Amino acid sequence: MTGSYLYLRAAADEKPQDTNSGFFPPLFITLKDSNTKSMAAGFPFRMPLDLDVTPRLTVLSSGLQGCRRFGSSAVNYSTMLLEADSERLYVGARGAAFALNASDISASSALTIRWEASAEQKLQCLLKGKDNKTECFNHIRLLQRFNSTHLYMCGTHAFRPLCAYIHEKTFVMSSQPEEGRDKCPYGPMTGYTALIIDQQIYTASQYDFWSYPDIRRNPPSPALKTEDAPTRWLNEADFVGSALVRESFGSSTGDDDKIYFFFTEKSQEQTTTYSHSRVARVARVCKGDRGGHLTLQKRWTSFLKTRLTCSLPEYDFHFNMLRSVFVMHGLTPQDTLFYGIFGLEWKNVKASAVCRFSLSEVQEAFQGPYMENQDSGSNWKEYVGKIPDPRPGTCITDSLRAKGINISTSLPDDVLDFVRRHPLMSQQVQPVDRRPLLFRRTTDYTRMAALVVQGLDKQMYHVLYMGTDEGWLHKAVDIKGQLHVIEELQLFEKPEPVNNILLSTNQMSVYIGSPSGVVQLPLSDCGRYTSCYDCIFARDPHCAWNGVKCVVVMTQSNRSTLIQDIQYGRKGCENTGYDVVQRSRSVRVGDDVLLQCELSSNLATPFWTLDGSEVQGYDLNSGFRTGTDGLLIIEARQDQSGLYICHAVENNVKVAVVTFNVTISLDLPPPPPTEQTHNLFATVPPPPEPPSSDGARPLLLLSPRNMEAMYLSLITVLGGLCVVLTVVLAYVGFCLRTGQRGKYSLRAAAAAYPSSKRGSRCRKQHRNSSHMELKTVSSHCNGICNGVSKLHNGDIQDGGFLQIVPGEGQTSMNNEPPPPAPPLPPTPQHTSPECEFPNGLSATLPSVLRRMNGNSYVLLRQSDSENTSPLSHSFSEELNRILEKRKRTQLLPRPDESSV
Incomplete structure (x- = not known):
């Protein structure tokens, strides 16, 4: 298909750019061609980008300025x-x-x-x-x-x-x-x-x-009331608003004032192009209506209704549910505008559209052809027969008075009977702009109010305040038939719908009613904008820059020096200065660095430069990643040092927000160790770096990061040993207090082990029962110490399992408590080079944590002997040997952080 393009997006794995206007899950496909209309596979549908508007600023309830609240024990x-x-x-x-x-x-x-x-x-x-x-x-x-x-x-x-x-x-x-x-x-x-x-x-x-x-x-x-037979004038109508328009003011025909009613009702039209179960309507009656004499007695003689359309025909989407309406009165009745909030007919889909209608087009629809229903069914068609005179549904005018018809009861019966059977007009009322001013996905607007504000350019701007079902207030300005949402304000911490909105220019306030209370806010908080560009970008008709700060225009007597650009939102601040946040960062080579740049505007995009050149943060090999929260430098290199500047790009204008002077060096001195760390490792010199195959010494073999990982591993080992030792001592203390058979002892291994050429280094003799020994053997001995696994006397039948056997102590014949246990002697340290671990940790470290098949166990010994093994070493010497062994066995230039 020539000229076609395909949109494919899976929202299940992507986070929308804007939560208020994000995609509906899970998949959206649109196929479009120049000769065909767009076709949407399922929902959501793709809307024009200029309609799905994002609020420029998001202000939470904690940031509202000048907010006043009223509440009581009452609700709603x-x-x-x-x-x-x-x-x-x-x-x-x-x-x-x-x-x-x-x-x-x-x-x-x-x-x-x-x-x-x-x-x-x-x-x-x-x-x-x-x-x-x-x-x-x-x-x-x-x-x-x-x-x-x-x-x-x-x-x-x-x-x-x-x-x-x-x-x-x-x-x-x-x-x-x-x-x-x-x-x-x-x-x-x-x-x-x-x-x-x-x-x-x-x-x-x-x-x-x-x-x-x-x-x-x-x-x-x-x-008076509406008719319900033979033709029902209202079909399950749900009313949302009404308005009086004094059309008799300055009328050359002596017309009467009209009252307009807005509602949604069950559809009566059935056409070949579309069919909807509910549609939006506008109906009117004449203020001076008195009903008919015989026909339509105590009924309206001027009731007519027609459809309000708020749709995008090119996308075949129609917003049929009218939720709220606001009447904007003009200088003359013909200048009256109706703003309406529309929703979709589907109850499980949140979406809103704002359409604007003119009174002149509504009047034109009521002067058009009628619809008729001959069989009292649902198939209404346009009436093509003769229309009686005077025109049915019109108010009393000067021309009727000239004919002697001064009141509705004087109207002929054929006119009244025609009105009774033809209340619906065929011509629909289209929006002034022939499309919605605004469309918002995932948002249900509930109420709206508007006012007219004159800008510094002498043009009149309509400013709209729209409340949502979750307690947000959106402020927007109508610019050339398109709504620019200036800000969204969170009115309540917990979501609740907006029930009503009123505006006061005298008090410069907007009042919002809700289920929990009433909120009063200023019409605009110009002090929220701290720079000239921020004030101009807002495009708020209430605000302008006076050279020092953003001020409310209505409070300024001299407006000649004020700066404001509502039409484009980018002119006037070229010669004004502003403050830029300056920061410095020093990092080492190989680190990931995040340079944060928070943009206050939701419409701004970040633009990064390094020493005046643009940073390309989208190429996979560039070493940079750009996002909404900042710039990420991946595995920093020395050539990436320099001056980074984050710009906010809005309305095609770049404004510097923050600068970072980044210094990237080969290595940085680690932070000074704590006193505990210094005392523990003061005697441990750093091990030498082994040469590489080409004679060069790797720079990162024992970098501070590697040393830190090794120290953390050793501290973890020592902590685990303390836990095991505490459990064993507690259990021994319990056994000593039992007293039924006197003293108990923990017997360990057999007195003799099978001899082998390497088994003698793993053998431990069983001593007398006046002391106890808890012994385990590492699986890394590779079978050398397998003699421990069997014992002929039944003490221990398998290596690694312990058994408590009675000691030779006599049971006390009185109730005196046993004497306290003697203090623990220094723990002897034995070396066993043949049983060293593959990672270089020797089994002879005091309180060292050993591993077997992923499980940890330790070697503890308590003896009444003061003798120490001649093979014992000081802790610093043993640690040096561990580091030396680790140096020779480490293969990677840096440890695996996940294993650490």
């Missing part, structure tokens, strides 16, 4: 209302509502309303089969301003919704709770949205156990 802080005039933040939680100081939510001036469900109501909720740990409580779902003096609050009240008015100044309920089943859902997790407009309550939810989802307007104006 899901409803928030911010009023700039009163500087209050109203919060609704489970069983309580709070009025917080918006400038500092952690202040002690918080006002509280406790509103718990009664024990009787909780019991009735439990009898209905609901969960008494989550559902059978009063969850506040609505908290909004009702008029100039009162707020309105509704709660689930253990599956019996109630509502109440709250006096704003005193923050107490001004009346007894009233019935709320038509204004509030029964459960805390049911999809729900509500608006209070001119003291009229507009809600959308599923209000009862058996009822269908519904969009309602409650009294005192005429109560």
